[in-house]
Amino acid sequence: MTTINVGLLGLGTVGSGVAKIMIEEADLLSQKLGHNLRLAKVCVRNLSSRRNFSPPTEILTTEPGEVVGQPDIPVVVELMGGLEPARTLVLQALSAGQHVVTANKALLAVHGREIFQKAAETGREIKFEAAVAGAIPVIRILKEGLTANRIQSVFGILNGTTNHILTRMTKDAMTFQAALAEAQQSGYAEADPTNDVEGFDAAHKLVLLTALSYGVLPQVSDFHVEGVTRLEPEDFTAAAEFGYVIKLLAVSTLDQADGRLEIRLHPTMLPAKSLMAGVNGVMNAVMIRGHASGDIFLSGAGAGMMPTASAVMGDIIETSRDLRAGSAPQVPALGWKNLQSWSVKPQQEIRLSYFLRFTVIDKPGVLSAISGILGRHDISIAQAIQKSFEPARGGVTLIILTHKAREMDLQAALAEAEKLDALTAPTRLIRVENQI
Numbered sequence: 001m002t003t004i005n006v007g008l009l010g011l012g013t014v015g016s017g018v019a020k021i022m023i024e025e026a027d028l029l030s031q032k033l034g035h036n037l038r039l040a041k042v043c044v045r046n047l048s049s050r051r052n053f054s055p056p057t058e059i060l061t062t063e064p065g066e067v068v069g070q071p072d073i074p075v076v077v078e079l080m081g082g083l084e085p086a087r088t089l090v091l092q093a094l095s096a097g098q099h100v101v102t103a104n105k106a107l108l109a110v111h112g113r114e115i116f117q118k119a120a121e122t123g124r125e126i127k128f129e130a131a132v133a134g135a136i137p138v139i140r141i142l143k144e145g146l147t148a149n150r151i152q153s154v155f156g157i158l159n160g161t162t163n164h165i166l167t168r169m170t171k172d173a174m175t176f177q178a179a180l181a182e183a184q185q186s187g188y189a190e191a192d193p194t195n196d197v198e199g200f201d202a203a204h205k206l207v208l209l210t211a212l213s214y215g216v217l218p219q220v221s222d223f224h225v226e227g228v229t230r231l232e233p234e235d236f237t238a239a240a241e242f243g244y245v246i247k248l249l250a251v252s253t254l255d256q257a258d259g260r261l262e263i264r265l266h267p268t269m270l271p272a273k274s275l276m277a278g279v280n281g282v283m284n285a286v287m288i289r290g291h292a293s294g295d296i297f298l299s300g301a302g303a304g305m306m307p308t309a310s311a312v313m314g315d316i317i318e319t320s321r322d323l324r325a326g327s328a329p330q331v332p333a334l335g336w337k338n339l340q341s342w343s344v345k346p347q348q349e350i351r352l353s354y355f356l357r358f359t360v361i362d363k364p365g366v367l368s369a370i371s372g373i374l375g376r377h378d379i380s381i382a383q384a385i386q387k388s389f390e391p392a393r394g395g396v397t398l399i400i401l402t403h404k405a406r407e408m409d410l411q412a413a414l415a416e417a418e419k420l421d422a423l424t425a426p427t428r429l430i431r432v433e434n435q436i
């Protein structure tokens with residue numbers, strides 16, 4: 001039986017999972033594939049680190065050159081994370097004629113153009129199923145099963161840490177700080193959670209979903225990214241009263257009217273009865289709307305040693321099948337020959353419904369002053385509720401749900417409202433998504 005060698009760069013959580021499957025499931029894989037996959041070399045930073053799974057010591061090395069550039073290792077799996085030396089090693093591997101599998105979303109979101117270009121030049125594969133939504137095979141579905149579709153929208157819950165925190169805030173009325181501390185204690189959040197809670201991790205994944213869906217590779221700086229750190233328990237209570245839940249939602253959608261892309265990642269109110277609203281805890285989900293397929297909804301584990309390793313293994317297996325067939329990559333990395341140049345709509349021009357939570361002094365004329373400001377900025381009120389006095393915020397809560405309005409107008413109205421003496425605390429704004 002043919003044997004295909006695989007080299008691994010990095011033996012952290014996901015790398016250990018990949019090594020474990022390759023070694024423990026070797027027979028099963030051979031039976032399913034009709035060829036052997038052999039873990040030939042694993043490059044680690046420190047030979048004596050404690051690991052979740054320890055491969056035989058004779059295949060460990062601290063020298064990346066024992067994996068990258070080795071002619072008898074046609075598949076290199078990059079699971080080191082970070083931008084460097086991952087970028088350099090991936091480019092070197094592609095240049096040396098090796099195929100690359102990676103789970104590194106930040107690397108591809110930041111250096112994707114250079115890396116995809118190199119893969120195209122060298123005719124090698126760069127696969128990245130594990131970079132988006134962990135175990136969910138969404139990349140393959142976008143690249144293959146849905147190829148015939150004009151993708152209209154992609155929505156996602158792409159970060160397990162924040163989804164866990166928001167679930168606790170929804171179900172147990174916890175503050176953000178308490179939910180984060182609990183997530184850290186349970187191992188669902190990192191000691192430095194910035195990348196997750198500020199939305200950068202999900203934004204990197206959204207870049208990749210956008211590239212696959214529309215052939216456009218945006219930069220994170222091209223779109224609005226807002227994390228979950230400013231959400232308060234009152235936002236969740238009010239959302240429930242209006243029939244919504246709050247999720248950190250990634251959105252990439254084509255505005256049919258003007259042909260521009262709307263890309264955004266921010267806390268979003270979703271109808272409580274939507275499938276996406278029921279995705280709780282560390283789970284991820286992606287909904288793809290194709291012109292022919294209609295809505296496809298996928299959900300599964302977005303992180304963790306074995307779920308992510310499952311996705312990496314899918315890429316290794318697919319690459320090994322192409323190698324065995326002696327063919328060039330059957331499906332190019334992005335599924336688009338050349339990246340398209342459609343433009344991304346500035347957030348200021350996007351039209352959405354908004355949830356606004358004002359805290360005001362309870363006296364005659366305040367509601368009329370606020371509604372007057374909204375009206376002058378062309379913002380129509382869909383619903384309004386006034387709540388009782390909240391000592392912590394020094395006023396009564398006034399919640400307004402708007403019809404669709406331009407973000408630019410909404411921001412101008414809020415800036416004007418902030419000048420009213422009647423406001424006793426900063427106004428909270430959460431965007432609403434009803435198309436899901």
Ligand code: HSE
Binds near residue numbers: 158160161162201302
């Ligand atoms: N930290 C990520 C999450 C997983 O919480 O979903 C890796 O992207």
